[in-house]
Each structure stands twice: as structure tokens, then as C-alpha cells.
Amino acid sequence: MQPWNCLILFVLCFPLYVSSEADVKPSPHITEMTISAKTFARFSQVTVATVVSNSDEASREAMFAVQVPTSGFISGFQMTTENKTLRGLVQEKSIADKSYDKAKTSGSSAGKVSQTPSLPGRDMDNFAVFINVAGNSTAKFELAYQEVIERRLGVFEQKIHVEPMQIVPNLSVTCSIEEPQGIRVFSYILPNQTAKKESSSTAVDIRATPKKRIVEFRPSMEQQRMYGEEGVGGDFIISYDVAHQNDGGIVLVQNGYFVHYFSPNGLQTLPKNIIFVIDISGSMSGFKLKKVREVMQVILGKLKENDFFNILLFDDKVSLWKPEPERATAHNIEVAKKYADETLVARGSTNINSALLDAIDLLRGLFNRENGRGKVIVFLTDGHPTAGVTVPQQIRQNVKKSNEGLSSIFALGFGFDVDMPFLEALAYENGGFARRIYEESDASEQFENFYDEISRPLLVNVRMDYPPSVVVVEDATNRKFPQYFDGSEIVVSGKLRDRLRAADWQAKVTAEGDSRLEFTATPKNLSDVPDVTPDFVERYWAFSKIRELLKKALIAEKTEQRFYRELALNMSLAYQFVTPLTSMVVTEAVHASTEIPRGIIERDAFMVQSSNVRSHVVAGKLPTALQTNACGRLIPRFAALVLGLISVVIA
Incomplete structure (x- = not known):
């Protein structure tokens, strides 16, 4: 029997197409795939466990794709064969890369996690597990990730991707959801279907209490064949909402x-002032503007009579429907619909800076007359700034200075040629968020759903x-x-x-x-x-704090950016999350002593409080909780200890 001497590298992957080799031999057979999602108070731990069997005399490489929500972090990996277990440790990316290269150079049987041959689903990232299975043997691997399930349009929705690419003798998806406030509504959608169901059905069993739902999807091999030759392929979607009161919520x-x-x-829904800022540069021609024209007819019809609105179109120049925002009367809405239908025509280049500054000025003109209202700028573009001010950082500075908290800016990036990091930073530092609109047949519906999310302000x-x-x-x-x-x-x-x-x-x-x-x-x-789970709230906080630090790093000046990234890195290492700053290295656990005791993870040592970080940044000093390694990287004392332990394991 071949010994397992593997090292697997986890990296966050961007959607790429990868062509397969012509001489690829059959992959090992999946005998069991179980997906378990345990959710308590919106925080979910998802574990994907797969057992593979290789009946051939020779070893075979298997690749299994796992789609993880972009809002989630991989938190664990374990692989077992016979009496040997490989477990994952999270490292800073550059260190993990060196470990992986070392394994390959030494002739070890190396595996890795990298991009898969297909694009992931919407709001998902692809991870692929490449693993070498010895001849006449079986192996089991478990990949775990955690995510916060966010509430949109009145429901919490969790998507679990199921795509083994073959008929599996034992396939199951089990979702356990428990909410302290009680579950008010609940439904699910089977992979590649659209009908919402609320009770048990073919291959689905539901157990319910006022505060808990357990859903088990266990399709037989025959039921899997109904999806096609490769079996089930799609998202198992859970939607639910909790009981809400007119109070301060739950702590x-x-x-x-x-x-x-x-x-x-x-x-009561508040009236709002809203400016639609729409890119009509040349790259928006054809399908994109056709979809925008369609959805504007719907969105304008949803405005309330007490709302004020305006439409600003821009290429290298800016044009307005009206000199100032108008009340959303029935007459004005009809006139605006006609304007949108006739003037949404692609032409010049892209002057984002002037468009956003003019939109802010339009809202400022209403500020003194109309307080106690929602204030929203909806900004839609498909590309990069090519006219006027073209440096994204300068545009952000200009917009933030002019806005000064007056309005929330929500940015929509149409397609994949758009600069999403720029839009995300722009929106985040102006009280909004950015969302990608996929250039597909339901683009109008995506835009409409986004508008519905921000159309009814209740509080400011x-x-x-x-x-x-x-x-x-x-x-x-x-x-x-x-x-x-x-x-x-x-x-x-x-x-x-x-x-x-x-x-x-x-x-x-x-x-x-x-x-x-x-x-x-x-x-x-x-x-x-x-x-x-005893550390449920702690991990919820760590998860949320890391996401927040990464956002702050996105919008910070260069000096501060370094500190926010280091804090996010430190917390990622402390809580063993695979984030954009870390990778997961998996090594053979020969002795129990190779496992890191929980006591080593002195997490409090990593948290340099935000106020201290800012004071050190301003003073140009290094926070005492951080130390610099030989390569000039800021690494906490705990991380130095862990990395020392890892070096022993790898050696």
C-alpha cells in the first residue's frame, strides 16, 4: 500500500475556465457524499464529507469541486485513509506557497486546491480538491466552511451547492436550523428546480418545532439519474425568516x-430622495442597455408619491432628466419612463467622477427642504473611468469629500469587465454596498431585486x-x-x-x-x-470582524491599509479561517503531538484595538502586540509559535 505523504494547499480561486487533459484516466468512484449544515442564529457550519474508492491497482488522482459562498470562510479540512489522518492548518499565503513548493521539490506526492474547470454560481467561490488515491484503497475527506446568513428581502437564504458529477450510492444533504426568536416562515428549493416547498416531499424529510427545522435531502440512485447522467447538479436552497418585534431586537x-x-x-416606510446614475458609454450598448431600459420601466413604477427622484445619464458628459429632483407623481413617472426609454442609448466614454459629484449636488439641493428621509444614489456602470478624472483613488476621495455622509451610494457592476474592488470601496465608504449584475437573461430581475432591497427605508x-x-x-x-x-x-x-x-x-x-x-x-x-457550540458567539464575532477589517483595508490609505490587513491576517491565523490573506496547508499527522493545542491560541494577544492602531499609524509606530519577522512581515507572537510548530511538521 502506498504511504500517504501529501500536502494540500488551499487557495481562494477566481472563476477561470481550465481545459482538461486528453489523457486523464478515470477518477476514483465516490461511494458516499454527505453535506451537513448546522445553523444557529444565522451562523452556519457546513461540512462536506466525501468517501472515494479506487479499485484500480494504480493510484488515481481525483478532483472534487466545492463551491463556497463568497461571504464564507473555509475553516477546516481533514483527510483520512486507513489509520492515517491529514488535517489542515491555516498559514499566511506566502509561507503556505513555500511549504507547497518544498513538498513538490522533495518528491512528495503533492496535491492542491485550485480553480475548477467551470465558473462558480453567483455569489460563490470555487475550491477544487486535488487528491491522489492509492490503488485498491478508499479515502475520506471533509471540508468545512462557516458563513453568516444575511437577511435580504425579508428572508434568510442559504445555498448549498451539490454537484458530485456522478451517481453516488449514498448522497445526502442535512440542514439543521435553530433560531432563538422562532422560525416564522420556511421553504426550500431542490437543485435545478424553481418551485418552493414547505413540507416533506419526494427524497426530502422535514422535522419541525417552533424554533427549529431539520431538512434531509436523500435522493436514491434512481432519483439522481432523473437529473442526468452525472446526477444531481445545482443549489439546494433554504429560505426562512424569524419572528420580529417592534423592539431593540435580541442580544x-x-x-x-x-x-x-x-x-x-x-x-412606517420613510419617503426617499433617490438619484439613478446610469452609465451610457459605448461599452453599455446592446444587451446591457436593453435590460436597463426594461427594468427602469418597472422600478420607476414602484416609486411612491412622496419620493423625490431624478435620472442622471453619463458617458464623457452628464445629462439630466430634470434640473432638480421631482416628486414621484403619476405624471412625472410616465414622463420619466418615456425619457428612459428614448435616451438610454450608448455613445461616448466614461466620466464617473463628474456623474457622482453632480448626483450628490442634486441631493444636497433637497437636504434643507426634506429632512427625515432616506437618501440614496443608485450607481450603475460596466467598466472603468476613461474620461475626466480617471484615477479610482482620486474619484473616491472626491466623492467622499463631497458626500460627507449625505447619501448612501449603492454601486452596481454590470458584467465582468467592471472594476469591482473600486465599486466596493466607493460604496462601502459612502454607507452602501456594491453588487454585481450578471450579464445573463435575468439581468433585469437582478436589478429589480436589488432595488427592492433599498427601496423602503424605515430608519435613518x-x-x-x-x-x-x-x-x-x-x-x-x-x-x-x-x-x-x-x-x-x-x-x-x-x-x-x-x-x-x-x-x-x-x-x-x-x-x-x-x-x-x-x-x-x-x-x-x-x-x-x-x-x-461553546464558541459560537466568539467565532461569529471573529468572522464578522475579519470581514470588516478587510473592508477597511480596501478603503484605507496605504499606511493604514497595511495595519488593517495585518490585523485581519492575525485573526485569520488565530481562528483558522481561510481568507484572501491565508491558505490552508494539510500535512500528515503522524503523532498526536503534531496537533496544535487550543491553549496555544491566545487569541486576545492578536486583537490590537482599533483606536490603538490608528494612534500608532498616525505616530508611525508599530503596535507592541505585533512583531516583525526576518522577512519584514508583521506576525504576532502566537503566529511565530504556530509557524515554528508547522515547520517541524513539514520537516
Whole structure:
């Protein structure tokens, strides 16, 4: 029997097409694939376990694709054959690359995780596991990832991709969802189907309690063949919502950490001021502008009479429907529809800077007359700035300085030629978000769904406050939100000063709706709740904090950017998340001593508080919690210890 001497490298992959070799031999057969998703309070742990069998005398390489939501992080990998187990450790990418190269150079049987031969689904990243299975043997590997399930359009939706590329004797997907607020509505959609179902059906069994749903999808081999020769291929989609009250939401506390969910109901929709900023440069010609014309007819019809709106079209020049925003009367909407239908015609180059600055000026003209309203700029483009100011960093600076928190800017990137990092940074630092519109037949529907997400503002100037004597405020995730929209949810997580302190304090939420509003929420301690992972809230906070640090790095100046990236790297290493800054290296675990004890991971040593980071950046000094290695990289003391341990393992 061949010994297992493998090293597998996990890297975040961009969607690329990869041609297969003509002489590829048959892959090992999958005898079992089980996908388990356990969700508690929107935080989900998904494990994909696959057993493969190679009945041939010679070893065979197998490649298995796993699609992970872009909002998720891979958190574990394990591979087992006979009495040997390989487990993954997360390293900084450059170090992981060197480990992988060393394994190949030494003649070890090397595997890796890299891009798959097909594009991933929407809002998904592809990971491919390349693994060499010895002759006449079986192997099992488990890939785990964690994700936060976000609320959009009034529901939480989780997509689990199922595509073994063959008929599998034992195939199952099990989803367990538990929500402390109770589950109000629930449905699921089978792979490659569109019909929503709420109860048990063919190959699906559902068990339900007021706060929990367990869904098991277990298609027989015959049922799998109904999908085609390669069996099941598509997304298993779970949708649900919880019970919402007109209050301060729910605060969960566990082992020194908290997470606060805020999504009040029973509020009046606020009127809004909205400017549609639409790219009509030459690259938008044909299909793209055809879809934009279609959806503008629908979106304009959804405006409410108390809304103010305007349409700004731009190429190298800027043109307006009206000199200033108009009230959304029935007459004005019909006139605007005709304008959009006749003037959305592609022509020149792309002056993003002038278009956005003019849009901000239009809203500023309404500011003094119309307070207590939602303020939104919807910005749609398919490319890069090619006229006027063309440096993205300068455009961002100009827009942020002019906007000054006046409006939330939501950026839509149409297709794959657009500069999404630029749009993401632009939107994030102006209180919005960026979304890609896929250049496919349902592009109009994608645009319409996006508009529905931001069309009904309920609150503005939302602020979440916690007693500083109880909460380490500077370690909490973002606590200020320019607007809260119907169907969404605001979430804040953080650390307590005393790990033993539980529920003898209150969270306070202040906001402006149709009047000045104030909500409170009393924490609930999870220590007595059965079957809840002991570090659930802590990992929720770490997950959210890393995502936030990566966003801050995206918009920061070069000096600050380095520190935000290092903090995100440190936390990724401490919590063993595969992020854009890390990779996962898998080595053979020969002795139990090669495993890293949990006590080594002194996570508090990594968290340099944001205020300290800023003061050090301004002063040009290095935070004391960080140290520099021989290569000039900032690495925490814990990381140095772990990397030393890894070097022993690899050797």
C-alpha cells in the first residue's frame, strides 16, 4: 500500500475556465457524499464529507469541486485513509506557497486546491480538491466552511451547492436550523428546480418545532439519474425568516462575547430622495442597455408619491432628466419612463467622477427642504473611468469629500469587465454596498431585486450603544448605520470586559423614523441552551470582524491599509479561517503531538484595538502586540509559535 505523504494547499480561486487533459484516466468512484449544515442564529457550519474508492491497482488522482459562498470562510479540512489522518492548518499565503513548493521539490506526492474547470454560481467561490488515491484503497475527506446568513428581502437564504458529477450510492444533504426568536416562515428549493416547498416531499424529510427545522435531502440512485447522467447538479436552497418585534431586537451572550440582531417591524416606510446614475458609454450598448431600459420601466413604477427622484445619464458628459429632483407623481413617472426609454442609448466614454459629484449636488439641493428621509444614489456602470478624472483613488476621495455622509451610494457592476474592488470601496465608504449584475437573461430581475432591497427605508441615522463598563466598545463591529431598510437586518457583535458577566445590562438603539426613536434589548445568556457550540458567539464575532477589517483595508490609505490587513491576517491565523490573506496547508499527522493545542491560541494577544492602531499609524509606530519577522512581515507572537510548530511538521 502506498504511504500517504501529501500536502494540500488551499487557495481562494477566481472563476477561470481550465481545459482538461486528453489523457486523464478515470477518477476514483465516490461511494458516499454527505453535506451537513448546522445553523444557529444565522451562523452556519457546513461540512462536506466525501468517501472515494479506487479499485484500480494504480493510484488515481481525483478532483472534487466545492463551491463556497463568497461571504464564507473555509475553516477546516481533514483527510483520512486507513489509520492515517491529514488535517489542515491555516498559514499566511506566502509561507503556505513555500511549504507547497518544498513538498513538490522533495518528491512528495503533492496535491492542491485550485480553480475548477467551470465558473462558480453567483455569489460563490470555487475550491477544487486535488487528491491522489492509492490503488485498491478508499479515502475520506471533509471540508468545512462557516458563513453568516444575511437577511435580504425579508428572508434568510442559504445555498448549498451539490454537484458530485456522478451517481453516488449514498448522497445526502442535512440542514439543521435553530433560531432563538422562532422560525416564522420556511421553504426550500431542490437543485435545478424553481418551485418552493414547505413540507416533506419526494427524497426530502422535514422535522419541525417552533424554533427549529431539520431538512434531509436523500435522493436514491434512481432519483439522481432523473437529473442526468452525472446526477444531481445545482443549489439546494433554504429560505426562512424569524419572528420580529417592534423592539431593540435580541442580544445573545456567551463566554465573554455578544451578538446583537436588530430588525424591528411595524415601522412606517420613510419617503426617499433617490438619484439613478446610469452609465451610457459605448461599452453599455446592446444587451446591457436593453435590460436597463426594461427594468427602469418597472422600478420607476414602484416609486411612491412622496419620493423625490431624478435620472442622471453619463458617458464623457452628464445629462439630466430634470434640473432638480421631482416628486414621484403619476405624471412625472410616465414622463420619466418615456425619457428612459428614448435616451438610454450608448455613445461616448466614461466620466464617473463628474456623474457622482453632480448626483450628490442634486441631493444636497433637497437636504434643507426634506429632512427625515432616506437618501440614496443608485450607481450603475460596466467598466472603468476613461474620461475626466480617471484615477479610482482620486474619484473616491472626491466623492467622499463631497458626500460627507449625505447619501448612501449603492454601486452596481454590470458584467465582468467592471472594476469591482473600486465599486466596493466607493460604496462601502459612502454607507452602501456594491453588487454585481450578471450579464445573463435575468439581468433585469437582478436589478429589480436589488432595488427592492433599498427601496423602503424605515430608519435613518441608526446607532447601537452598549455600556462601556461592560462592552469593549472599540472591539465591537460597526455600530453606526446611515439607513435601515425593510427586509434587512442590522447585526453588531463584540467582546465583554468580563467573560463571566452575562445579562445584567442593556443595549440601546437610537434612530430617526417618522419621529425620534429609542429601543432597548436585554441580553440572553446562551450558557444554558443545549446543543449550542461553546464558541459560537466568539467565532461569529471573529468572522464578522475579519470581514470588516478587510473592508477597511480596501478603503484605507496605504499606511493604514497595511495595519488593517495585518490585523485581519492575525485573526485569520488565530481562528483558522481561510481568507484572501491565508491558505490552508494539510500535512500528515503522524503523532498526536503534531496537533496544535487550543491553549496555544491566545487569541486576545492578536486583537490590537482599533483606536490603538490608528494612534500608532498616525505616530508611525508599530503596535507592541505585533512583531516583525526576518522577512519584514508583521506576525504576532502566537503566529511565530504556530509557524515554528508547522515547520517541524513539514520537516
